[in-house]
Amino acid sequence: MIVARTSQVLEEGDIFFFYRPRVGTEEVDDIEDIQRFYTITTPEDGRYRLFILGQKRLPEIVEGKSTSEERNWALNILTTDNPEDIRKEFLPVEYETETRGRRRLAATIPAGEGKYAIVKHDNHTELAYVLELPKVPGPIQKEFGIKKEASYIISVKNPNIEIPGFAVFEKRKPKYPAKIKEAFGDRRWINVENPDILNYENTQVLLIGAKQGNVEKELGIELNEEKETENTAELFKELKIRKEQVPLKPFLRGEFPSKRDAEQRAAAATEVRTLSREEAPGRGGKVGGQAAATRAPSAAALPKLLSGIDYPKTKQELVQYAAQNIYSSQEELLDLIRSLPNRTYRNAADVAKALGEIKQTRAKTASA
Numbered sequence: 001m002i003v004a005r006t007s008q009v010l011e012e013g014d015i016f017f018f019y020r021p022r023v024g025t026e027e028v029d030d031i032e033d034i035q036r037f038y039t040i041t042t043p044e045d046g047r048y049r050l051f052i053l054g055q056k057r058l059p060e061i062v063e064g065k066s067t068s069e070e071r072n073w074a075l076n077i078l079t080t081d082n083p084e085d086i087r088k089e090f091l092p093v094e095y096e097t098e099t100r101g102r103r104r105l106a107a108t109i110p111a112g113e114g115k116y117a118i119v120k121h122d123n124h125t126e127l128a129y130v131l132e133l134p135k136v137p138g139p140i141q142k143e144f145g146i147k148k149e150a151s152y153i154i155s156v157k158n159p160n161i162e163i164p165g166f167a168v169f170e171k172r173k174p175k176y177p178a179k180i181k182e183a184f185g186d187r188r189w190i191n192v193e194n195p196d197i198l199n200y201e202n203t204q205v206l207l208i209g210a211k212q213g214n215v216e217k218e219l220g221i222e223l224n225e226e227k228e229t230e231n232t233a234e235l236f237k238e239l240k241i242r243k244e245q246v247p248l249k250p251f252l253r254g255e256f257p258s259k260r261d262a263e264q265r266a267a268a269a270t271e272v273r274t275l276s277r278e279e280a281p282g283r284g285g286k287v288g289g290q291a292a293a294t295r296a297p298s299a300a301a302l303p304k305l306l307s308g309i310d311y312p313k314t315k316q317e318l319v320q321y322a323a324q325n326i327y328s329s330q331e332e333l334l335d336l337i338r339s340l341p342n343r344t345y346r347n348a349a350d351v352a353k354a355l356g357e358i359k360q361t362r363a364k365t366a367s368a
Helices: 083-089 139-144 178-184 195-199 215-219 249-253 259-268 299-305 315-324 331-338 348-367
Strands: 008-021 034-043 048-053 071-080 093-097 101-105 109-121 124-133 149-157 189-191 204-212
Touching: 008 139, 048 083, 071 083, 071 195, 109 139, 109 249, 124 204, 124 215, 149 215, 204 215, 315 331
Parallel strands: none
Antiparallel strands: 008 034, 008 109, 034 048, 048 071, 071 204, 093 101, 109 124, 124 149, 149 189, 149 204
């Protein structure tokens, strides 16, 4: 039980972190080799919420300084009361693409577990957690911004108001009941004073780095950290993940699996999920947390992909931003960005102009 001293604990439970390697990646060295980064919250009511995090990491926490890296978004892609649904979502998947043939995404890999609480503190709400496994954050946790103990100001976006950086989700809105819709009113964001709001798929969350280190003292709460081991880990008890199906090195020691580990795990995979074209990345399916705003990748979708970026940016910076963005599983869109001329772009109009040039060039080539 989490005991509040100066703050009001609104919800508590277990929290888990997972990542999925990029398509065709045999060995993961850093975040550039990652397709998706996930977190799961399991409150005491027995529900499981699966979120995908933009930029493939938790926000930075910088004392006395405000930067764009200190904020990030998360999107609810699944809420269920059956852990089997989570297990199936995390299976390796195969799908057909029009340009690259059959593609395969490796199964997700656990990167940690701990205890969390959603806390009402002063005039805002915070998501606080303490990491139990691995006992000491390693290279994997540092890559994803997972601290031993941290908290983030958490708020939920009004789905009826367009906000830069969140426009890519506008085609998919959570089915909130009237009571929650009324709570938003004309506000762009609201606090998570009723955690039930997080249960709705397509709920968009904003996380802003708040505290790290002695979070419990700062918030006046006690996170009931337990001395978990491989045998007592909630990953296997709560989520029903099978030990033989996941590499334990990232989860227990915080180290990326070796190429040999990855090959052995791939060879041992007896269950693979095959996706239809509609379910595949870039087609509106939610594999890898895809939240497509269009039915298929196109130049028209690119402005939405880049809607949260601050200009000016070089071509390479645009590519890096897109690779970390929630849309990154749309490989055709990434290819389109990579085809942009190698120059600095002052604004979105510059990008649109460059796309027009590419379109004209391709049209001439096709008619030649």
